[in-house]
Amino acid sequence: MSAAGPPQGANSSPSGGSAAAPAASVGAQPTGPLAGVRVLELAQIMAGPTCGVMLADLGADVIKVEKLPGGDDSRGYREPRVNGISAPFMMMNRGKRGIALDLKRPEGRAILLKMVRTADVLVENFRRDTMAKLGLGYDVLAAENEALVYCSVTGFGRDGPEADKGGFDLVAQGFAGLMAITGEPGRPPAKTGNPVSDINAGILAALGVVAAYAHRLKTGRGQLVDTSLFEAALQQTYWHASSFFATGASPGPLGSAHILTAPYQAFHASDGYVNIGGANQANWERIADVLGHPQWRDDPRFATNTARMAHRDALTAEMNAVLATRTRADWIARLDAAGVPAGPVHSLGEALTHPQTLARGMVVDLVHPEAGPTKAIGCPIHFSRTPAAVTRPAPRLGEHSREVLRETGYTDPEIDGFLAAGIVADAGALC
Secondary structure, X not given: XXXXXXXXXXXXXXXXXXXXXXXXXXXXXXXXXXXXXXXXXEOOOOHHHHHHHHHHHOOOEEEEEEEXXXXXXXXXXXXXXXXXXXXXXXXXXXXXXXXXXXXXXXXXXXXXXXXHOOOOEEEEOOOOOHHHHOOOOHHHHHHHOOOOEEEEEEOOOOOOOOOOOOOOHHHHHHHOOHHHOOOXXXXXXXXXXXXHHHHHHHHHHHHHXXXXXXXXXXXXXXXXXXXXHHHHHHHHHHHHXXXXXXXXXXXXXXXXXXXXXXXXXXXXXXXEEEEEEOOOHHHHHHHXXXXXXXXXXXXXXXXXXXXXXXXXXXXXXXXXXXXXXXXXXXXXXXXXXXXXXXXXXOOHHHHHOXXXXXXXXXXXXEEEOOOEEEEXXXXXXOOOOOOXXXXXXXXXXXXXXXXXXXXXXXXXXXXXXXXXXXXXXXXXXXX
């Protein structure tokens, strides 16, 4: 199922340098390593769709099965919108086909069961037992297709005392301790600016799917893959958890500073912030030289990492006083020349338009049938033989219902009957 050449919208290769990737061709043949794998995505908003969008970028045929009425709840996010279409929905669902199906009706459930027979993977992010209550739990679907990889993303996992709780990124970050280590000391609890538990849960789900699919290739058997927002947030605490396990004390927030080493944080230049990573003794000594204070090397407050950690406030104050005398570009040039890891603290706009971002194909152009020209984040994984690509914009609600049902074995008169009865919807009927 690979095309003769990279389709439009393909991420640039690691060695390539280019502007934003060209607009995706709707329906272009996937070239990624998962080309030929069919995924049913019964998920909405972010965690499950993150899994689906990654699998789509890697070449899988991801069919988004949306509820009726309304579809994915993120379609209703009012701001920002592009020509009336939710920008968040378009971001999380490009690369997928879409079918709108009423799973609360027996006919809708029968359609899904038939689709499962030819699917490789099913991803859902409902509360525990929601699918089972619909008569579509893992045991039922596995009976239809024993090779099915079934991936469940919940708030807290499928067992344990909190298993029945719903999950939101904010709740998971607080529960997992992330909000206790984020932000500035002495300030109220803060979550990360991005929904890290949602996104990481989707990444973990995609990793679980790929691992289970590799097992299936060897054995012919599928399995249940289970992860959660809570675990995805807790996994982000590796360094901080090591400190707690070693000392029994819970770390607190440090702003941009590091829990294990100094100097390793954002410092203030004359025109903005610059990150400087003095993560080892050699880099620290280079920093002292670049900032024109070689005597800091032997200062008992700063001579070792242990001393620098104990006197981090004094170190930060002295470095900021020097760094404030020049621009961040000037300091970065000097630090780069000395081999010290450093970089600007960009606005998101600066990051998304930076030449490095564009050279890596991390911004792709798409043309949505209603929103028009849009941009999306590209695939952050690059392959030398099977390039990842974004091959289509996010689907309109039910855009591919008829197409998918035909592939599933239904005739046009049967499909017309489903549409007339409201069991299935297509984009034309919903316009």
